[in-house]
Amino acid sequence: MIAKGYLRTITSSPIDDCEGYDKPSSKLSNPSSLVSLSNSYDGPPSTDRPIPSWDKPSWVAAHPTEPGLIAATNEVTDGKVHLFRYLKDGKLKLLESVGTDGEDPAHLAVLEDEIVVGNYSSGNLLSIPLSTSAPHLGSVSPSIQLTGSGPNKSRQSSPHPHQIFPYKGRLYVPDLGSDRVIQYEKKDGQWVEVGDIKSHEPGAGPRHVQIHDEILYVIEELTNTLSAYSLSDGKHIASLSTLPSPPPNLTVSSSTTGSSPTPSSAAPEGAPSALPLLAAELLLVTHPEPLLFATNRNETHPEGDSITIFSPIKDGNTDAxxxxxxxxxxxxxxxGAAFGGDKDKWLIVGGADKGGVKIFERDGKDLRPVVGIAGVIAPTGFLWGVASPSPIPVSAMSSVHPRWGRPLDDYVGSYDLAAAKKRIDITSTMKAEAEESISQVVRLAGPSQYPDPEGTKVVTLQVLESILNLSMCPQTYHYFADPPLISGCLKLMGTVEADNRMSPFSYEYGYLCFKIIVLAIGTNILLRTENLDMTIANMESDTNTELILILSGHVSRAIKSEIEIGNAGQLCSWVLGWVRVQDRRQLQLTHLMLRSDILLLLNMLWDDRHFFLKTYMMTHSPGLSGVMFVLWRYLYSNSIFVESLPSENLAIPFCEILWRYFLVATTDQLESLVYINNDVQLSSKADQWTDSSKHVTLDDLRIVLQAYTGRMSLVDSPTYLSFEINAILVLLNFVTQIMQPGVEFLLPPLIGNTLDRIWEIINNKKEDDQETIIGIGRVFGLIGRYAVLDLVETLAGRDLPDMVARAMIVLEPYSTKASESYMYGVLGKHDGIILAA
Known part of the structure; x- marks a missing residue:
């Protein structure tokens, strides 16, 4: 695979070679050099042919979902934005250009449907409508003028936006002039300032930012510092120097290109000394561990300027x-600097004074120089990842999506146990914001699977997060008891795609939609069964347990109770508003969910089952007993409704989703899940899954086996107690039926952990527990399918002969009666071992 990078250069020297692009008009003049770099993943990048650009280009960026569209700026008095198309023959074609309504545009961000530009000298922002088809650039709206100044009068007399950083539906704009990072949110189609984070040290001059684990990291140009701020409240956490060892007396080359250096003596009294133009770029990588990379300028060191590498704050530990x-x-x-290649393997850096480019190979926090290009004049910015003019599948892109946020591997770390334990006080402002957010989602509710596109655009990640803030305070859980909230979130969840299919768990946006759905279903069930007040009281009194775990436990017990009362029949469906039951006060309940929405939910979970399981393996999320209950009852809705009957084949995806969740479910969820599983085993539904074709890839199978092995491991937590023999049988049967070649290396730990649990069950069982012994025999039968030579050592290490002997001794003599437990259901169709003495 070829990954190409484009680098912008500042120069006024024209070149004659225009072969590298197709210029349809003569609107632009004075072309300078735009150098193409190419690399294979098998080796470092190398130079390619020059491609022309124009006077003083400053920044370059690609469209988030169609990387063949590339935008760039000219940092001149009459600022311009140019849009290019990367063609199949490797040429760049200029499509359209537009003015920026300001001076010296230093940075731009390309969003899904607009380009946002920051004009450095005039201190304003401009939004340019963008389409992936012609005409590409629309009519611009009035620009947004920034305000404010800082104590360094030579550099901060007026606003100077230096970067546009999209994150979760908001724009974060570091303003070097006003000493703050300004936050913008889109309201009624316009970007509106909604807050700011002020520099801890006046005169620091914020330049560029990165966000990791809800902490804002700001590289501050005038004080050469990297500072960390809480994203939620703007509080300063810590600051470090960006220099490896700050020199006592700094000198600057007089030939520095760009803005004039500011001597320390120019700083006003009371402001920190402003070192001249040192801190520059800030980059973040997440593999194999999160790291921040900062570039420094003009250190006058014989070996050149430095790149300093920092580990970020981890789990609240500022010492990290x-x-x-x-x-x-x-x-x-x-x-300028940028990472590219597989897992950010390559780092390209440019020297804006005296020219030149260096490319480094990254190994964790180490950088090794591999290529130097001396002939590039004043490089300022780089772009990787436009190897093909065709759209790159979103799932293959590692960057944050402008609408859907972080990809799965990046967002799961933010939803761990520590995050689940967090509680906050909901202020009146937060409550009002959440109420408005809920109303925006509820407007999308209804029977249509395809919501209004304009309505979905206003529901950003920030909107979803404001709703989920309500789940961190017991007194605000009642907000989730709103059935249309479920429908609206389902519509939004269905908008998230990867590789041209619905894949909600591929991005943080879809996961947050699902999280709200789970909370809303559970809260509504508790309200309808008159358990919500008790649950909230439990949340208030038990401050040591995660709120979502308390909620999930109560939901599971309420469902278990309703299944027992209704004998797993249609009487259970009163909770969904589908039937009426005597002696129930809520006789006029509205439908909890539309049946079309339930079908949509089942289809999404089935289509995205690989990432669904992976997400729940790696996050601490609310329990799904409520979701499983709703899906289960939908399978039986044909006896209640006569129109739009569900297909009998829907039992196949339901069974697999149920068992996949079984692999990662907390112990409190098993009370209700066992009843639901009993029903599908006793009925023909499990048989339908058994007789169906198995749709599992090798990667998916590995995730399933890892989930099973992890669940069978010993854990010292009441959240995940060991399974009983019946649950082990169901899951082992599921795992063995989807087995295929290519995962042999995962079998020894899988079988070993299973046998460990069997030993535990034998040691804890009561005398004459015939059902358990028969279950153990069936486990041996399932394991026996894969008892190949590679497993002999594993079996011997678990004292398998002793286990068999022990089981034979505790079984009542001469008893050969088979278990009647319908938990075995489908297992009875396969050969097992029934031990008798």
């Missing part, structure tokens, strides 16, 4: 925020 490495670049005025 520290310098971990530094590397000399051999460049002067190291301004």
């Amino acid at each position: 925020f520290k310098l971990v490495n530094s590397v000399r670049t051999g460049l002067n005025h190291a301004r």
Whole structure:
């Protein structure tokens, strides 16, 4: 696979070679050099042919879902934005250009349907409508003028937006001039300032930002610092120098390209000394561990400017925020830098003074120089990942999606146990914001699977997060007891795609939609069964347990009670508003969910079952007993409704989703899940799954086996108690029926952990527990299908002969009666071992 990068350069020297692009008009003049870099993943990048650009280009960025569309700026008095198309023959074609309504546009962000530009000298922002089809650039709205100033009068007399950083539906704009990072949110189609985070040290001059684990990291140009701020409240956490060792007396090359250096003496009294133009770029990588990379400028070191590497704050531990490495670049005025390649393997850096480009190979926090390009004049910015003019599948892109947020591997770490334990006080402002957010989602509710596109655009990640804030306070859980909230979130969840299919768990947006759905279903069930007040009281009194775990436990017990009362029949469906039951006060309940929405939910979980399981393996999320109950009752709705009957084949995806969730369910969920599983085993539904074709890829199978092995491991937590023999049988049967070649290396730990649990059951069982012994025999039968030579050592290590002997001794003599437990259901169709003495 080829990954190409484009680098912008500042120069006024024209070049004659225009072969690298197709210019349809003469609107632009004075072309300078735009250099194409290419690399294979098998080796480092190398130079390619030059491609022309224009006077003082400053920033370049690609469209988030169609990387063949590339935008760039000219940092000149009459600012311009140019849009290119990357063609099949490797050329760039200029499509359209538009003015930025300001001076010296230093940065731009390309969103899904607009380009947002920051004009440095005039201190304003401009939004340019963008379409992936012609005409591409629409009529611009009035620009947004920033306000404010800072104590350094030579650099901060007026606003200077230096970056546009999209994150979860908001724009974060570091304003070097006003000493703050401004937050913008879209309301009624316009970007509106909704808050800011002020620099801890006046005169710091914020330049660029990154966000990791809800902490804002700001590289501050005028004080050469990297500062961390809480994203939620803007509080300063810590600051570090960006320099490997700050020099006592700094000098600057007089030939520095770009803004004039500001000597320390220019800083006003009371402001920190402003070191001249040092801190520059800030980058974040997450593999194999999160790290921040900062570039420094004009250190006048014989080995060039440095890149300093920092570990971020981890789980609230500020001591983790520290310098971990530094590397000399051999460049002067190291301004622009960008990561590219598989797992950010390559780092490209440019020296804006005296020119030159260096490319480094990254190994964790270490950088090794591999290529140097001396002939590039004043490079300022780089772009990777436009190897093909065709749209790149979204699932293959590692960057944050402008609408859907972080991809799965990046967002799951933010929803761990520590996050689940968090409680907050909901202020009146937060409550009003959440109420407005809920109303925006509820407007999308209804029978149509395809919601109004304009209505979905206003529901950003920030909107979903404001709703989920309500789940961190017991007094605000009643807000989730709103059935249309479920329908609206389902419609939004269905908008998330990867590889041209619905894949809600591929991105944080879809996961948050599902999380709200789970909370809303559970809260509504508790309200209808008159258990909500008790649950909230439990939340208030038990401050040591996660709120979502308390909610999930109560939901599971309420469902178990209703199944027992209704004998697993249609009487259970009164909770959904489908039937009326005597002696129930809520006789006029509205439908909890539309049946079309239930079908949509089942289809989405089935289509995205791989990422569904992976997400629940890696996050601490609310229990799904309520969701499973709703899906289960939908399978029986044909006896209640005569129109739009559900297909009998829906039992196949339901069974698999149920068992996949069984692999990661907390212990409190098993009370209700066992009843639901009993029903599908006793009926023909489990048989339908058994007789169906198995749709599982090798990667998916590995995730399933890892989930099973992990669940069978010993855990010292009341949240995940060991399974009983019946549950082990159901899951082992599921796992063995989807087995295929290519996962042999996962079998020894799988079988070993299973046998460990069997030993535990034998040691804890009562005398004459015939059902358990028969279950153990069936486990041996299932394991026996894969008892190949590679497993002999594993079986011997678990004292298998002793286990068999022990089981034979505790079984009542001469008893050969088979268990009648319908938990075995489908297992009875396969050969097992029934032990008798």
